[in-house]
Amino acid sequence: DVKVTQSSRYLVKRTGEKVFLECVQDMDHENMFWYRQDPGLGLRLIYFSYDVKMKEKGDIPEGYSVSREKKERFSLILESASTNQTSMYLCASSLFTGIKYFGPGTRLTVT
Amino acid sequence: AQSVTQPDIHITVSEGASLELRCNYSYGATPYLFWYVQSPGQGLQLLLKYFSGDTLVQGIKGFEAEFKRSQSSFNLRKPSVHWSDAAEYFCAVGAQAAGNKLTFGGGTRVLVKP
Numbered sequence: 001d002v003k004v005t006q007s008s009r010y011l012v013k014r015t016g017e018k019v020f021l022e023c024v025q026d027m028d029h030e031n032m033f034w035y036r037q038d039p040g041l042g043l044r045l046i047y048f049s050y051d052v053k054m055k056e057k058g059d060i061p062e063g064y065s066v067s068r069e070k071k072e073r074f075s076l077i078l079e080s081a082s083t084n085q086t087s088m089y090l091c092a093s094s095l096f097t098g099i100k101y102f103g104p105g106t107r108l109t110v111t
Numbered sequence: 112a113q114s115v116t117q118p119d120i121h122i123t124v125s126e127g128a129s130l131e132l133r134c135n136y137s138y139g140a141t142p143y144l145f146w147y148v149q150s151p152g153q154g155l156q157l158l159l160k161y162f163s164g165d166t167l168v169q170g171i172k173g174f175e176a177e178f179k180r181s182q183s184s185f186n187l188r189k190p191s192v193h194w195s196d197a198a199e200y201f202c203a204v205g206a207q208a209a210g211n212k213l214t215f216g217g218g219t220r221v222l223v224k225p
Binding site: 035040048059090098099100102105 | 120143145153154157201212213218
């Protein structure tokens with residue numbers, strides 16, 4: 001069974017901490033994505049990557065960075081966590097148009 | 112820029128009744144359109160997608176959606192709702208040129224009454 005896995009389901013961090021969210025896919029997909037999900041706002045694209053070491057900003061990249069050193073792994077980094085980054089973070093991967101596979105999500109709380 | 116509007120934040124429907132979820136999009140060219148479902152505690156699952164061709168698209172779990180270019184809509188329907196359909200539903204639009212980037216609507220939460 002194909003999968004996108006995320007390192008944590010729940011995470012609590014303090015303001016100012018550096019936070020790493022990890023995502024791994026086992027489908028050999030070129031494309032990987034990070035979204036955040038907030039009530040009433042749906043999913044908003046933070047960053048995506050279409051190849052190893054390649055990345056593009058999404059709609060809300062401010063305060064985030066990403067790393068893709070291996071094809072199967074895509075990391076989201078919060079350099080200095082703030083309370084407005086409390087959210088559900090979803091990773092996804094795809095081969096062709098249309099994201100078919102999402103991870104279970106990481107619910108991050110920044111206090 | 113592309114955008115998606117789901118006008119209904121919550122919908123309550125009785126089990127066995129029909130369901131229609133509205134989705135309106137804004138995009139300058141022919142879009143790729145998608146519906147996803149997120150059940151409580153679960154990840155998003157793709158229900159169906161429209162790329163081209165027949166404007167009535169069949170998906171999984173008995174859902175279908177109709178693309179209406181003149182109305183910039185892609186409404187999701189199910190003839191008879193089951194209690195397990197209680198979930199949040201997201202409409203999304205993708206740009207053909209950009210391929211895999213998707214813009215999502217705000218979601219519609221469906222409650223099913225017994």
